[in-house]
Amino acid sequence: MDLHVIGPLASPAERAAVDEVLGPPDSGWRGGGRSPTEGHVAQGGHAARGRRDMLLPALHALQDRVGQITQPGLNYVCRRLSVPPAEAYGVATFYALFATRSRPPAVAHICDDIACRLAGAEETCADLERTLGPAGTAARDGTIGWLRSPCLGLCERAPAAMFTIAGDRPLRSTAAPIDAAGVVARLAEPVRAAESAGGSIAAIRTSAQASVPQMGEPQLQLLRRVGMVDPTSLDDYVAHRGFLALREALAMGPDAVIGEVTEARLVGRGGAAFPTGRKWSAVATQPAQPHYVVCNADESEPGTFKDRVLMELDPFAVVESITIEGFATAATKGYLYIRGEYPLAESRIRGAVDAARAAGYLGPSVAGSDFAFDIEVRRGAGAYICGEETALFESIEGKRGEPRNKPPFPVEVGLFGKPTAVNNVETLVNVLAILEEGPGGGARFAAVGTEGSTGPKLFCLSGNVGRPGLYEVPFGTTLGELLELGGGVPERRPIRAILLGGAAGVFVGPEALDTPLTFEGTRAIGATLGSGVVMVFDETADLVGTLRRIAAFFRDESCGQCVPCRVGTVRQEELLARLADGVAVRPRHDELRLLADIGQAMRDASICGLGQTASSAIESALRRPELVAL
Numbered sequence: 001m002d003l004h005v006i007g008p009l010a011s012p013a014e015r016a017a018v019d020e021v022l023g024p025p026d027s028g029w030r031g032g033g034r035s036p037t038e039g040h041v042a043q044g045g046h047a048a049r050g051r052r053d054m055l056l057p058a059l060h061a062l063q064d065r066v067g068q069i070t071q072p073g074l075n076y077v078c079r080r081l082s083v084p085p086a087e088a089y090g091v092a093t094f095y096a097l098f099a100t101r102s103r104p105p106a107v108a109h110i111c112d113d114i115a116c117r118l119a120g121a122e123e124t125c126a127d128l129e130r131t132l133g134p135a136g137t138a139a140r141d142g143t144i145g146w147l148r149s150p151c152l153g154l155c156e157r158a159p160a161a162m163f164t165i166a167g168d169r170p171l172r173s174t175a176a177p178i179d180a181a182g183v184v185a186r187l188a189e190p191v192r193a194a195e196s197a198g199g200s201i202a203a204i205r206t207s208a209q210a211s212v213p214q215m216g217e218p219q220l221q222l223l224r225r226v227g228m229v230d231p232t233s234l235d236d237y238v239a240h241r242g243f244l245a246l247r248e249a250l251a252m253g254p255d256a257v258i259g260e261v262t263e264a265r266l267v268g269r270g271g272a273a274f275p276t277g278r279k280w281s282a283v284a285t286q287p288a289q290p291h292y293v294v295c296n297a298d299e300s301e302p303g304t305f306k307d308r309v310l311m312e313l314d315p316f317a318v319v320e321s322i323t324i325e326g327f328a329t330a331a332t333k334g335y336l337y338i339r340g341e342y343p344l345a346e347s348r349i350r351g352a353v354d355a356a357r358a359a360g361y362l363g364p365s366v367a368g369s370d371f372a373f374d375i376e377v378r379r380g381a382g383a384y385i386c387g388e389e390t391a392l393f394e395s396i397e398g399k400r401g402e403p404r405n406k407p408p409f410p411v412e413v414g415l416f417g418k419p420t421a422v423n424n425v426e427t428l429v430n431v432l433a434i435l436e437e438g439p440g441g442g443a444r445f446a447a448v449g450t451e452g453s454t455g456p457k458l459f460c461l462s463g464n465v466g467r468p469g470l471y472e473v474p475f476g477t478t479l480g481e482l483l484e485l486g487g488g489v490p491e492r493r494p495i496r497a498i499l500l501g502g503a504a505g506v507f508v509g510p511e512a513l514d515t516p517l518t519f520e521g522t523r524a525i526g527a528t529l530g531s532g533v534v535m536v537f538d539e540t541a542d543l544v545g546t547l548r549r550i551a552a553f554f555r556d557e558s559c560g561q562c563v564p565c566r567v568g569t570v571r572q573e574e575l576l577a578r579l580a581d582g583v584a585v586r587p588r589h590d591e592l593r594l595l596a597d598i599g600q601a602m603r604d605a606s607i608c609g610l611g612q613t614a615s616s617a618i619e620s621a622l623r624r625p626e627l628v629a630l
């Protein structure tokens with residue numbers, strides 16, 4: 001098939017950006033790595049065709065170089081990849097970080113999500129509106145602008161901002177805490193993300209301490225290397241017990257690895273709490289080939305930042321654990337899908353993958369064994385739904401991030417239609433603790449925590465607490481104990497509410513402080529651990545505004561594929577606005593009943609977890625008149 005695309009030609013800069021990713025047009029595929037779909041599709045005129053999965057990387061290249069995806073630029077990508085323009089346009093418009101309309105080259109993305117609201121984000125936005133004009137407009141001769149953003153995963157240092165600067169040497173960086181003056185200064189004088197990826201170990205330690213108040217404490221397992229190891233040095237990683245677990249895994253064999261992980265009773269930390277050993281075993285035994293592993297580093301649940309900290313400060317641990325997962329499940333290739341808002345984590349992970357490959361820990365003979373495995377890093381483009389595992393596959397495959405119907409489950413039909421084990425970053429890092437002491441590690445791991453929730457757990461503590469940050473505690477620690485670790489509420493102000501599990505979670509009151517933080521403990525009080533968010537709201541917090549922000553988040557992030565979620569999230573937001581603004585169109589009691597009906601319909605009839613949980617935090621708050629009186 002050839003595509004005859006008419007219209008203006010892409011600029012030399014656009015063509016160069018795309019060619020850098022896809023290889024020169026006439027000389028076949030040079031974009032790195034063998035195409036997973038090679039041999040399954042017609043190759044057409046040159047080898048880049050049939051690489052539909054390169055659509056997002058090519059769109060990123062355009063966005064990074066010229067600050068937007070122009071029609072000629074998109075047409076050029078379509079010709080290179082044999083993708084119909086209408087389809088590519090549908091993909092480009094799906095992702096918030098891609099601009100299909102004119103956008104200034106330098107943009108500040110200001111987080112106005114729940115933790116940042118508590119830390120003054122609305123004031124920052126109001127200041128920026130006065131200085132630069134409304135969000136979404138261009139200022140200073142069209143060179144700079146600002147946009148509102150959902151959670152940037154920097155909640156422990158709120159308020160946060162991300163900067164994207166397009167050009168020949170595109171820049172992406174983040175800053176937190178930051179105010180409007182800081183934002184304008186950073187737009188005028190950008191800071192290179194790549195530069196900040198290195199830095200002295202002293203600087204790394206200072207930054208680590210700001211995110212991990214427990215840094216250096218001897219009991220830590222998952223966070224033990226954070227701030228202690230140079231995240232850019234493979235040698236330093238090896239000196240800190242790096243690759244021990246991989247060596248143990250290679251020595252014991254795939255079945256024994258799965259046996260230890262099963263014995264550990266490790267369950268997923270990405271929200272669904274599925275047993276990891278069972279997932280790995282199901283993939284390992286699938287006859288279809290090849291098998292893939294996917295590390296889910298999309299981490300977009302508001303209030304969640306644990307995976308970012310692991311990737312920024314201990315990236316080799318993530319690379320090592322993905323490799324072990326690949327070995328256990330007989331996979332030949334791993335993908336790490338990282339959200340587009342994590343430039344530092346992405347550059348550290350890419351650095352770790354390259355260094356591991358150069359040292360023989362990835363490639364045709366992993367650590368000198370006969371196991372061949374490699375990892376490819378893919379960048380998301382601003383879509384919360386792409387954290388849902390099947391939406392993530394669609395995104396890697398170069399499509400809109402729309403979840404698939406299940407069954408079939410990913411263990412049978414996953415990425416590129418092949419058996420796939422997908423796991424969260426934190427889940428995988430647990431595997432190192434299980435394996436590195438050799439046989440029996442599963443039982444030792446299971447001895448930590450409780451019967452139903454084994455091992456250590458990371459909690460993302462934010463909001464009105466003295467020392468917000470990432471905390472590692474054994475499962476079973478109570479909510480009150482965690483808050484004490486985090487310094488409690490400033491000035492000992494009374495707690496009004498605590499959000500457990502993020503925007504898809506549940507609000508609880510101060511009476512829940514004795515609840516053990518376990519899957520079973522939170523379930524018993526009708527709450528959830530979700531991705532480990534614990535966000536504290538004291539009596540000064542604006543909870544009505546918070547609920548409206550949560551409703552807006554789900555309305556924005558619904559992929560729109562199924563009616564209950566697409567319409568329900570809009571109606572939910574409208575109804576909440578009516579109640580908050582005192583302009584209800586029916587008696588308040590009936591409005592509340594309608595809100596509950598909408599929630600029920602989304603729970604019962606949505607395809608995926610987004611729609612099924614879009615009303616849970618809001619309903620949990622409205623059930624308690626002492627929290628929000630609407």
Ligand SMILES: Cc1cc2nc3c(=O)[nH]c(=O)nc-3n(C[C@H](O)[C@H](O)[C@H](O)COP(=O)(O)O)c2cc1C
Nearest residue numbers: 268269270296298299300387388389423424427609
């Ligand atoms: C809307 C939605 C968003 C999700 N986002 C993430 C995410 O950012 N990271 C993640 O690991 N899992 C996320 N999940 C859960 C994944 O679908 C999947 O269960 C998980 O990656 C499996 O890994 P685990 O077993 O290690 O937890 C999300 C699920 C839904 C429904």
Ligand code: SF4
Nearest residue numbers: 559561562565608611
């Ligand atoms: S529930 Fe929402 S996010 Fe999930 S598939 Fe349906 S429309 Fe998309």
Ligand code: FES
Nearest residue numbers: 111116152154155
């Ligand atoms: S970074 Fe702003 S709410 Fe998370």
